[in-house]
Amino acid sequence: MIGVVGGGIAGLSAAYRLQQGGHEVRVFEASEDLGGLAAVYETAGDPVEKFYHHLSKSEETIVELAEDLGLGGDVEWRIGENAYYVDSVVHPMDKPWEILSFPHWSLYDKFRLGMLTLDIDVRGGVPTFDTYETLSDFEDVPVEEFAREHTTQNVYETFFEPLLDAKFGDRKGDVSAAWLLGRIKFRGERDILRGEILGYLDGGFGRLLDALVEAVGRENIETGRRVTGIDTDGGAVSGLAAESDSGTERYDADSVVVATMPNVLEELTGYPCEIEFQGTVCSVVSMEESLLDTYWLNVADEAPFGALIEHTNFVEPERYGGQHLLYVARYVQSPEEEIWQQDDDAVRETWLSAIEGLFPDFDREEVNWVRTSRNPRTAPIYERGYLDMVVPYDLGEDVADGVYYAGMASAAQYPERSLNGGIVAGYEVADLIDERSAQ
């Protein structure tokens, strides 16, 4: 039997692929619910993700998985409009004429940013087309230095810096230029007249998780069972221990796939991972009326959140019983931060009073409910030298024969962590196990 630690998308995908290769698997999930960071809330209509989710056009493995599971026709490609809040004004930032009329940039600023997004290096006045091809060339370059040199000082200060503040807070100085370049390439496709093309699954990504659970077989999945140890015998895996309310049980296993954050890998095996993670406090606010005219609003302001994401400007409110759903989120670099210390009522108050400050027409009487989720490890800090710190899929040499890793510290979750990356990591590990068992 192959034990899979973690019932998020990575663990379930690894289990699914292993079963397709004819292996016997058992998934162990510590909490009572499956899905990990992709878990959902019920609403008056379709369930909605606790943390905002969409797909990028460049992500293919998740689309193939949806097709395999009979959901291919339900992957929808929609337009996700972006805007920027600066000095009390919302600036739409999708169409060329909107970007050209952004008042905080000169024509030269727009030209430099435009060239970077087109992968053209115009430094020194002679365009070159291959500078940005190899991301690892920029692994050791600080993102700030890169953004200033490859666009302009003003573009850095009015655009990249607020985005970096929102995403990495006081750790922004550690982030590598490779991450920024990867993000520019990753987000990818736009409809020049309408905006960015992003994917969603009709009914929410919870349906993909449900279909995966069904494919793997509920009888092969244990919830409420935390893996607490991996047994080895003569340098090879022989079993694992998992605890539940009724005590600790031991299971025979010839391989174990750890599909969790790397701190759990370290607890179970001693394998140290130097990648640091940040947490997120994220609420879904259900409203009677729409707040924004855009899907994604980056907020360059002193607000306690870096972005407001109106999900129902991406997926129509009719799917949620006519309610308008707004995500309000903040990344947290330290448990000392005030928002991390606040309970649900205090978080609600923090968000709503800040929204009132930004949008004087907002009426909190229109709010139906606010639900808040917190998780201390939701995203890696993509700092310089990151790729040297990723955890290998096969830990046979580092830990013991038969130990594999498919969690968020895998190479597949770079330059941005995603559902697709989780599936790729799960598949990579399953394929390695398959190859080894065929030898």
Ligand SMILES: Cc1cc2nc3c(=O)[nH]c(=O)nc-3n(C[C@H](O)[C@H](O)[C@H](O)COP(=O)(O)OP(=O)(O)OC[C@H]3O[C@@H](n4cnc5c(N)ncnc54)[C@H](O)[C@@H]3O)c2cc1C
């Ligand atoms: C704010 C936010 C926004 C995001 N936006 C997007 C987006 O737009 N698009 C996108 O594709 N992705 C997005 N993601 C990322 C995506 O949710 C993750 O990449 C993906 O869900 C990670 O899956 P995973 O299986 O690797 O980890 P997880 O979902 O963390 O699953 C790990 C599981 O392991 C379990 N576990 C831990 N320890 C043990 C143990 N000892 N024994 C048993 N089980 C254990 C945990 O309970 C958990 O269920 C976002 C995430 C966040 C937080």
